[in-house]
Amino acid sequence: EADIYQTPRYLVIGTGKKITLECSQTMGHDKMYWYQQDPGMELHLIHYSYGVNSTEKGDLSSESTVSRIRTEHFPLTLESARPSHTSQYLCASKYQGEAFFGQGTRLTVV
Amino acid sequence: SQQGEEDPQALSIQEGENATMNCSYKTSINNLQWYRQNSGRGLVHLILIRSNEREKHSGRLRVTLDTSKKSSSLLITASRAADTASYFCATYNYGGSQGNLIFGKGTKLSVKP
Known part of the structure; x- marks a missing residue:
């Protein structure tokens, strides 16, 4: 098991709420990623970071934002959640080409 | 845009049989990796070539x-x-700045006991 953790595992919230999905890794990896995945579908890269104070948007446009103040922490924030944000969010770090994934956060916006 | 495309989308076999999954990609790569995902979980790295x-x-x-x-x-x-x-297959190439891992759509394998 990789040392990368996501919380919460499951989250059900109302429309318009602000939420932050947490992702932490203890491996000291510089590169971290957020992917969005609908059930049974492909992964879409929404954000990535190559190190502290580095953040970039991925291939899939997302209304979420990220920050990277510390190497081990890469939180994702939705300022105003909508039902269209309902999905699974996977965080990963990468070292020497190999990606290590967290267990994911399954978000439902009602 | 997605780089890899797995084939078939779904595969159902009996225990003991062999399972073959294919992946096609579009641009040049430095390496290609295969990952496994159990239902509702994160991905686990299997092998890098x-x-x-x-x-x-x-x-x-x-x-x-x-x-x-x-x-x-x-x-x-x-x-x-x-x-x-x-x-899932994933390709890694030094596009743009330092490159990213881009995943395919995945093959759902079901092995019946």
């Missing part, structure tokens, strides 16, 4: 890479019910 390698083995897994055809295959021999999962 570099662009200058043609075949690689790891336990019951065999991966091939044909850079001229931009394709790769993953073979699971003597499958078990516990192999039931989705399998």
Whole structure:
């Protein structure tokens, strides 16, 4: 098991709420990623970071934002959640080409 | 845009049979990787093959890479019910700044006991 953790595992919230999905890794990896995945579908890269104070948007446009103040922490924030944000969010770090994934956060916006 | 495309989308076999999954990609790569995802979980890295390698083995897994055809295959021999999962290929190339891992759509494998 990789040392990368996501919380919460499951989250059900109302429309318009602000939420932050947490992702932490203890491996000291510089590169971290957020992917969005609908059930049974492909992964879409929404954000990535190559190190502290580095953040970039991925291939899939997302209304979420990220920050990277510390190497081990890469939180994702939705300022105003909508039902269209309902999905699974996977965080990963990468070292020497190999990606290590967290267990994911399954978000439902009602 | 997605880089890899797995084929088939779904595969159902009996325990003990071999399972073969294919992946095609579009641009040049430095390496190609296969990942496994159990339902509702994160992905787990299985195997990495570099662009200058043609075949690689790891336990019951065999991966091939044909850079001229931009394709790769993953073979699971003597499958078990516990192999039931989705399998994704991911390509890594130094596009843009430092490159990112781009995943395919996945093959959903079901192994019946």
